[in-house]
Amino acid sequence: EPEVTQTPSHQVTQMGQEVILRCVPISNHLYFYWYRQILGQKVEFLVSFYNNEISEKSEIFDDQFSVERPDGSNFTLKIRSTKLEDSAMYFCASSEWGGGAIFFGPGTRLTVL
Amino acid sequence: AQTVTQSQPEMSVQEAETVTLSCTYDTSESDYYLFWYKQPPSRQMILVIRQEAYKQQNATENRFSVNFQKAAKSFSLKISDSQLGDAAMYFCAYRSAVGNQFYFGTGTSLTVIP
Numbered sequence: 001e002p003e004v005t006q007t008p009s010h011q012v013t014q015m016g017q018e019v020i021l022r023c024v025p026i027s028n029h030l031y032f033y034w035y036r037q038i039l040g041q042k043v044e045f046l047v048s049f050y051n052n053e054i055s056e057k058s059e060i061f062d063d064q065f066s067v068e069r070p071d072g073s074n075f076t077l078k079i080r081s082t083k084l085e086d087s088a089m090y091f092c093a094s095s096e097w098g099g100g101a102i103f104f105g106p107g108t109r110l111t112v113l
Numbered sequence: 114a115q116t117v118t119q120s121q122p123e124m125s126v127q128e129a130e131t132v133t134l135s136c137t138y139d140t141s142e143s144d145y146y147l148f149w150y151k152q153p154p155s156r157q158m159i160l161v162i163r164q165e166a167y168k169q170q171n172a173t174e175n176r177f178s179v180n181f182q183k184a185a186k187s188f189s190l191k192i193s194d195s196q197l198g199d200a201a202m203y204f205c206a207y208r209s210a211v212g213n214q215f216y217f218g219t220g221t222s223l224t225v226i227p
Contacts, residue, residue, distance in 0.1 A: 045215060
């Protein structure tokens with residue numbers, strides 16, 4: 001069964017450093033997403049991406065964040081200058097169409113020291 | 114923004130018994146989708162079941178079924194014949210028919226007692 005994959009599973013970084021989280025969505029899916037979950041809290045929407053551009057973003061997704069689809073398979077989230085409060089589990093997800101269920105990857109646990 | 118409320122932070126059920134998890138949501142839209150996701154200790158988010166708002170029939174997926182009450186804006190999940198592997202955090206989620214964003218509730222932690 002096709003699945004969303006994410007690398008790395010765990011990333012530790014120093015405050016102020018740049019990190020890139022990588023995702024490979026399900027191959028025939030057209031919509032891609034990043035969500036995050038701070039430990040013990042609910043899952044929060046960051047951004048959605050369709051047709052090679054951002055279609056929707058939340059207040060969390062400020063200028064420190066960017067997304068890119070550098071080739072036909074990868075989808076990345078970049079945090080330019082990490083802050084302590086960016087520590088969270090980051091989930092990539094994809095869906096086949098706009099109203100479809102989204103399928104999550106296993107997540108990348110980001111720890112900012 | 115739409116809000117999703119799960120009023121039960123924790124629930125427990127005996128193995129083989131039935132449990133119902135509650136979810137309510139607030140929206141002014143008439144067309145939308147509702148979902149239940151399961152998050153086991155591995156923290157992977159796994160789709161359990163999905164309901165389209167325009168469908169009156171409640172969705173069913175094996176031991177999992179929903180009670181969708183559109184007028185009451187209620188979307189509860191019933192787990193029948195509970196198994197140890199059902200132990201997880203369960204999140205209710207709302208998605209507009211026109212937007213891409215999912216709105217999640219705060220989750221219900223389900224414990225299955227052997």
